[in-house]
Structure formats: C-alpha cells, structure tokens
Amino acid sequence: MSKSEQLFQQAQNTIPGGVNSPVRAFKSVGGTPVFIDSANRAYLYDVDGKKYIDYIGSWGPMLLGHNHPAIREAVVKAAEKGLSFGAPCPAEITMAETICELVPSMEMVRMVSSGTEATMSAIRLARGFTGRNSILKFEGCYHGHADSLLVKAGSGALTLGVPNSPGVPADFAKYTLTAEFNNLEQVKQIFAEQGADLACIIVEPVAGNMNCIPPAPGFLEGLRALCDQYGAVLIFDEVMTGFRVALGGAQAYYNIKPDLTTLGKIIGGGMPVGAFGGRRDIMQHIAPLGGVYQAGTLSGNPIAMAAGLAALTEIRKPGVYDVLTAKTTQLIEGLAAVAKEVGIPLATTQVGGMFGVFFSKEAQITNYQQATQCDIAAFKRFFHLMLEQGVYLAPSAYEAGFLSIAHSDDDLAYTIAAAKKAFLQLKA
C-alpha cells in the first residue's frame, strides 16, 4: 500500500471523506487522492516521492509557480514581527492601494480570508445598498459555499452532482434566480419580469467552475446594460479570473466595468485571502461607515498581506502576462494537435492563463448544459493516465486548468507527449 493510500485511510476516520474540500477526494474520478509533501516551481512532490507537473496551482493562486522565493521571504520576514494583531497594520493600506490601482473599478476594498467570504459579503452589500432581496446567478457558476449561492452551483457541487445543497432552506434559495450562462435573452426576460426586485447579478466573467467557458461576445456588455437600466448591482466574481486572465482581471480583458468585484486566490500568494470592493458610494454602506455588517478576526492578516503584496509585486513586472498567455496557448494548441492526430474529439478554451479541455465533438462549449454532456468517462480515464505519467490535472471534468510562468518548455512538451500516449490508450 502506498503512503498516500495509508494516509487516505487514516484521514477518513477523522476528516469527512478524508479531505477538507470535496473535489480533493477524487470522488468523481475514482482512486486515491495523492497526498502532497512539498511543492516547488511547476511541480508537486507526493509523500511517496513521485514528482508531478501541476496544472492546478492550488486551484489558481500559484501563477508564479510554487514556493516562489520572493513570497516565501516576505512571509518569513512578516512572521518575525508577529502572526496576527487584530488591529490595523500598514500592509493593509498598501494592499488596498495596490488593488485599487491595478483594478480601477475598485475605488475601495475590504480584505477577507476566502473567496466565499468575499462573494457572501458582496451579495449582502448589494442587497443592503439596493434594498432588494433577489439575486441572479448563472447555472454552473460557483461563487463559494454561502447558502444563497449554492443554487445550481459549479465546481465540487457539480462534480458531486449536488448543485443544490441540502441544508439550504428553500426560503433562502427562493431569492436566488438562475439563468443559463451566455444566454442574454433569458436574462432580459428575467429582468423584464422581476427587475424591480433584483439586487444584483453575480457572474464569473469567464466561467471556471464548469470547466473553462469564456463569455460570448456581447454577454457581459448586455449584463452591464441591464444592471444600469434596472438599478441592479453588477458583481464580477473574479476570485479565479482576477490577476489570471490579465493584470486587471477579466474586466480589463473585456473592458467592462462592474460595480463590485470579488477577488481571492492570487492576491493571497497562497495564503488564505479574499477581497471585495468597487464603487465608493456602494462600499460606504459597509460597517462601520454604513449599516451593512461584515467583519473578520483574521481579515487583513499581516502574513497574508505580506504574501499577497509580494505576489502582486512580481506579477505586475513587465511581460508576465505575455509569457503566461503564450505558455498556455502552447499547451492548449499542443493538446488539440495530438488529439486531432489520434482522432480524439476535443474542444479547448483559453483566456490568458486559464484553460479548458472538453472531451466533446462540439466545436464550442458555451454553457452548463453542454459542459455536462461531454464524455465524462473519457475524462476520467484520461485523468488517471496522465496522473500515472506524472501530470497532475484537476480531478474533475468541471474545473478549469491553470498554468504558471514557472512551467518550462520541457514541462509543456512532456505534458503534450503524455497526453498523446493517453489519447492512444483511450482509442485502443
């Protein structure tokens, strides 16, 4: 029995499913999750001593690669001064100013400790600001696990087939309306019927929790126009896309200005961090300025701020996004080429440093319905064939892939060659 197998058995005695976040359990792909001992650059090393090229990057944060020296040193230096103060510290201001500079739609920002807290708080703020109860989200989009957002959710909820979670009272869920991603006509219809009750639209501007699905031309523009027309707040959930698809996030990439933005992952450099912010007149409704309550014992934690600032300092250096995007394109084009050569129907997507690979005959995947109709059995086999060869992909067909600038040409070439072998075995 491998060490990972032993640890997985042991873990299941005291941790539900043996993991602290569901997708990690490999439930949808089967088999034993790999327990990680350490990570460096583009690689993960498991407890059995096996090395993997990592395309999850801690689910997004590791844009610079694992264990980046600048981030590690910033964390160590900050730790020498104490781990948490429960009082304001200067690094929080530098962080807020940096975020507001890099994402200009964010005029004020509040730090939290996870993406879930960021979206939950942004929704409460949108409701408090508008005095309306209903919210609109899209099928297959995941915005963390707050009650009102676990309706037709993506990511782990979709992977496990429970997009509507038990434990969410129907009375709460009734305020969450859902529409099909990329279906602007449907959103128009909903606004025509219920626009006066809608506090906000929350959207992943590039959907990354039902695999990776970019917005159709005009979709985000249409959402912006509807929110303006009906006085609803437009929230871009950029927990995943922020600082990944471009330095200024998807809003810079597509040139759309949301009212509120949620961030996470990359801004923490690997530490538990989230943030929400946006229009000053809306943010001023947050306590202690306004009545909308929101708080956090570890919010603005000095170690997390140091890690995040070090990450942002590195990624804003010239050329980072050109390199990241070029590497991602190289991978995606390589995978598409070997799939074609072997005769495996594969659709691919890419926006900046995130990508999607769908086992599908469709030329384009644009929504949740299509994403769930892909050949999931083929994905499962592919996942394990790649894992055996030392390539670590997300253990679910409903997650985006993430590259880092630490992935070398050799890493990418190895991955494409491994994929070809896996495709040949799928054909056999």
Ligand code: PMP
């Ligand atoms: N929003 C989006 C778009 C996400 O992808 C995620 C997590 N993957 C979240 C929110 C929740 O963030 P967290 O897991 O940090 O709570």
